[in-house]
Each structure stands twice: as C-alpha cells, then as structure tokens.
Amino acid sequence: MNADGELEKLVEWVEGVRKRVHEIAGEWQDEEGSLIMILHAIQDEIGYIPRGVANELAKATGISLARIYEVITFYTYFRLTPPGNHEIHVCMGTACYLRGAESIQAKLLQQIDLMKAAGGAKDDFQVDCVRCIGCCGLSPAVVMDGKTYGRLNPEDSPEILKQKPGV
Ligand code: FES
Numbered sequence: 001m002n003a004d005g006e007l008e009k010l011v012e013w014v015e016g017v018r019k020r021v022h023e024i025a026g027e028w029q030d031e032e033g034s035l036i037m038i039l040h041a042i043q044d045e046i047g048y049i050p051r052g053v054a055n056e057l058a059k060a061t062g063i064s065l066a067r068i069y070e071v072i073t074f075y076t077y078f079r080l081t082p083p084g085n086h087e088i089h090v091c092m093g094t095a096c097y098l099r100g101a102e103s104i105q106a107k108l109l110q111q112i113d114l115m116k117a118a119g120g121a122k123d124d125f126q127v128d129c130v131r132c133i134g135c136c137g138l139s140p141a142v143v144m145d146g147k148t149y150g151r152l153n154p155e156d157s158p159e160i161l162k163q164k165p166g167v
Contacts, residue, residue, distance in 0.1 A: 018056050020045065025060035035063055035071055039078055048079035076128065084126030088144045088160075093132030095139035100153070104140055105129065107154035111161055125161070 028034040072078040090105040138150025
C-alpha cells in the first residue's frame with residue numbers, strides 16, 4: 001500500500017474512533033457516574049485512552065478535559081498508553097505486599113529488561129500493580145493474561161514469563 005493509501009486508512013480509522021466516542025458518550029449521558037462508564041467502554045474497545053480520544057470525549061460530553069484526566073489518572077485501571085501484548089498484574093494488596101510483592105515486581109521488571117536487551121522478548125509485557133485480586137491464600141500472587149500464579153518468590157519470575165509463547 002502506498003503512502004496515500006496508508007493516510008486514507010488512518011483518516012478513516014480516526015473518523016471511526018471519533019464517531020464511536022460520540023456514540024458511547026450518547027449511550028451513557030443520562031447515567032450517574034457516566035464518565036467512568038464511558039471511559040471503561042472506550043478502554044474496552046481501544047485498549048487505552050489516547051489523548052485525541054480524551055479531547056473528543058470532552059467535546060462530546062461537555063466535561064472538561066481536566067476533569068477527564070483527573071478521573072483517568074486517579075484510577076489505576078485506566079491507561080494513557082497502549083497495553084503490552086501480555087498483561088501482568090502484580091497484586092499489591094496487604095497479604096501480597098507483606099509477603100514480598102514488591103520484590104516479585106522488581107524481579108519481573110528486571111527479567112523483562114534482560115530479555116529485551118538479549119533480543120529474546122518478542123512481545124511486550126505490561127506490568128501493573130493492582131489491589132487484592134481475591135486469592136490472598138495464594139499470596140503473593142500475580143496474574144498474567146488471566147492466569148493466576150500464587151505463592152511466588154522472586155526467583156519464580158523467569159518461569160512465569162516463559163509461560164508465554166515468543167519468549
Ligand atoms: S492481597 Fe493479594 S490476593 Fe489478596
């Protein structure tokens with residue numbers, strides 16, 4: 001595809017996103033707490049809340065951009081950047097935190113950096129901290145792409161990452 005074709009495709013995609021933001025805003029406009037529901041719906045569809053989408057949302061709802069960013073940045077669930085191919089949620093709830101969740105997170109990040117440096121990580125990993133994931137008996141626990149790993153120690157990190165293809 002030539003550059004004009006690429007540009008046309010991009011413009012079409014942006015128009016589609018703009019239209020969809022207005023549709024979602026319209027669906028939720030009369031609901032209490034609608035901004036959070038709208039942001040959830042947008043992130044479910046796009047994977048994060050790009051700046052342009054936040055601007056469009058401000059236009060569609062009349063809610064100030066400052067307020068929209070206030071909500072996005074308050075809740076750790078919302079993302080301002082695209083997610084990685086693999087999502088890792090490190091539980092930082094009390095039980096996990098007391099049993100070394102910080103060390104596990106540090107080891108995961110270190111291992112991901114090492115893999116990238118060695119060219120061995122073909123996929124991106126998104127590492128986020130979350131509150132209790134509901135399996136405190138397995139603390140400290142991590143969820144990667146929906147699968148829970150429990151009773152971890154930092155040395156388990158490489159093994160968790162190896163569970164994914166392409167690593
Ligand atoms: S505190 Fe981590 S699962 Fe509950």
